[in-house]
Amino acid sequence: MSLKKTVAIATAVGAMAAISVPAMAMENEIHGMYKLKYIVSDADNGGASYITPNASNEKLKANNFFEQRARLFYTAKANDDLKLVTGFEIDSVFGDKAQGAINPGNVASGALTYRNSGGALESDAVNLETKHVYLDFKIPSTPTRVTAGIQPIKDALKGVFFDADVAGINTVSKVGPATIGLGYFRAYDQSYFMTATTPKGMNNLDIVALNADVNLTKDLKVGAAYYLYSDNRDNTPTKLHTLGVNADAKFGPLGVSGFAAMQQGVKGGSSTVAHTVYNGYAFNGAAKLAIGPGALRTALLFTSGDDGKDGINTSWQSVNQSLNAPSTGLSGTAPATNSYNDSNMMLLNRSVNMGGTSTDRAIIYDTNNRDQGVWLASIGYDATITPKMYASANAGCAWVAKHNAVTNLIVDKATGKPNGSNFQGTEINLETGYKMYDNLTASVQAAYVILGGYYKGSAADSTASAVKDPENPYTARVVLSYAF
């Protein structure tokens, strides 16, 4: 082929490609966040778990550490009704680990996949986590939108049952003023943890979500939700039904919201384990009023507790991670997959709007509160000091709803018995921030929890002869937050 012809063909191919570009046009949407915290605390430690004051001595040395989290969200949008959504995360603590292993001599450490690493000298670490990968599309000629894949899901009960990233298929249909959601999620497939060959999809933790909202007026929205928690991973399967109603309304300048929910279910027994009946409740009410240069907030959460004395568990169940351990899926202490943000607490309960990095610890880490439930009352005020500066103050008090004879191992060393008080503690927290740019905020957070009578005399170094109370948890954080 002559050079001329080759050039001509190349030009034609180039032109064709250029013409075809608009047809393949795709919108690229990128969002993300970066958060850096310097933390001084006797409770925060970079981990995710319950804060257990009774496990610590009367006097504690403070942790001080830097931790950072970056999240990147990339969406490939073919058109308004079809997009692929992905989300990635990189977590590190300054000085944690890098370059292949925490300690090359430590096989167990070296075997880590380097999630949450890369903050040590010379950094290089394989530390990119994939949080979300899902397809988001609308079924043509229907009002139904589908999200299929690994996605974030939060229940319609302010997250007190379930707030997590999970693989599944969710649909949302808009019909007039109503929004109807139906989803199926597979949290675990036990075949991946069994040594024997097992068919996939037979021994799962499945969650089904059905919810509906109706905007009756511009100032009133009501909704209802049903969740099935079906755990078939062992020979004592759990079936838990959660049914709730919620509302969000505005009366003049006052905004109110709340929910009421109940649970019914059973965990099958075996020759060695008695079956358990679940029968829990949860209620919430919250109000917000614009007043002065900001807004006053107050909220109350109740989740029922159980005394642990019979086969009927009357505590509110909330979902946890329970890798290969079905028994810890509800009442356990594994990393939480539920939340409650109305309180704006930093240490008292898991209010994820006050966190945002790897440190994820709270006294009432799950709304289940170790099968004891909780009464949590909170009040706060968000003030705009200048258009670039804000301050927020919150106070909250928490009581266990019911002492549980099995899970409550906190005892007053003076008596050797659990304290009679249900009062877990009072948190006072402050946050003030300055917007250096619209997207970049520097802030300071501080929280102090005054432990209640529930923890009296329970410090780890407390003895019958030298009774000591645990140290009050506190945290002080300097935060740099960039969101786009």
Added chain:
Amino acid sequence: MKKLQIIPLVLMFILCAVYAHAAQIKVFVTDINAIGVQNKDEMKSTLRMLLSSRLNGDTIMVVGTAAEADVLVSGTYVTIGKVFSVDALVKTAAGKALTRAFVQGESQDELIPSIGKLANKLTVELNKIYSGSPALAGAVSASTSPAPASTLQTPKSDIIRNVQIVPAPAGEIIKAHDAEQAAGSWLSQRLNGAANLMAVGKSLPDGSREIFLAEARRISYYRQGQSMKLVSDTELGVDDKILSLDTLEGTDGVLDIYVTVIRAEELASQVWQVKGDKLVLVADKLPWFFRSFRLAGGTKKLYAQAMGRTSDFFGNVAEASRSGSHITLVKTIPMPRYGNIYTFNQFRTNDGNMYTVVINPDGYLIVYDQALKELWRSNDTFGGSELYFLKVDDDNVRTTGNKYRWEFMNMRIQVTAKGDILVGKNDGFWVLGNARSYKKGSVLCMFWNGSSLEEKWHTRETQNYLPDYYFDDNRNELLMLQTVQRPGVSTRGASSLAIKKVE
């Protein structure tokens, strides 16, 4: 040879004939009296402007003075109840009546289309008269001097038309167009404060014009004459953020300034008035998004939309009226997908259909038919605003790490009395997620060609972010607000206002 000599003569004859045929009738619209209406003066000038622009065409050229004209058109606009009639009389320059025509309608909504019909009638009549009367035609021809060569040249203008041919620069030095003093353009001095929004008030007897600018929480009242003179300004509460700024003159002649304000995530909108050169608050804490505009190029009216408990823009947009602090919704306008009070307008097609045009969140212009089904979508993106408000986002905070969801506003879509669609467009090299920093802006004028929106003209790109614009239909002027310096930690930033004549 003689036969050859005839050819130039024939050509000359043909050229003369073509020229005589192509000559335009010079028309001057003298005055249109208005009877039975309020704001007589404004209505008279509006009607005169409307009729002039609609008469102007291939065969008729509307001129600026009676001295230049072949014929003079005068008229009367009468309203009795809701019914109106517009009657026109055409005379020669010598005063001889040539023809009459009238149109009538049953509501104000029909007024603008009726003026178009009247112009068509007059055009037909004038064409008949001038084509059927050689004497008159000759007179026209004789009185029409050849167009000066300069009119064929591209005028220096900030308005770039699609048909305009721009000669290649002759030298190696290419002058920036903005450095030239473009014909028909005006640029304000540097104005203190980076304004996000602009609204035009009354035209004052001295020829100046009221301009209102809004920063995040400050309203400034200017008079635009030879320069922008700050008359008064006022600052809102520390927790307030201004989302929109509009004006509407009431039937009593008082100008209301509608300011959509968000406070603690709820709407707390306000209405201000100018009283004795001061801005006075007349209504507060109104739970509505406001916008006043000419829907489909019609009369400027007030519109409102509510905020829902979970949706930012709830329900449909409605025409609204105010009585004190009470807002009454009178007529609902169904919104298509992506439509809200700040992203839509309507236009009427040549065949009388009313279509809705919307800028979607990705910036594409979408045209919907009367059944709100999508008809057309642009390939380019338009709009773009750095103005936003925040809403607590508890549902997603665990994922995004951000307590708040960002809801960006968008640029207005304006439809002129002629049915042209104006839309702004901002561009920037850093427009990613919620981090927006636009660098250049322009305004485009488009028209519906029956199947898609087609560009008629666009302005030159500004060297700054263009937060807002406004087309003054009465004066045929385009006002473009520019951010020349963004606000900083201790500074308010700065703006400028450019006004361009749209010929």
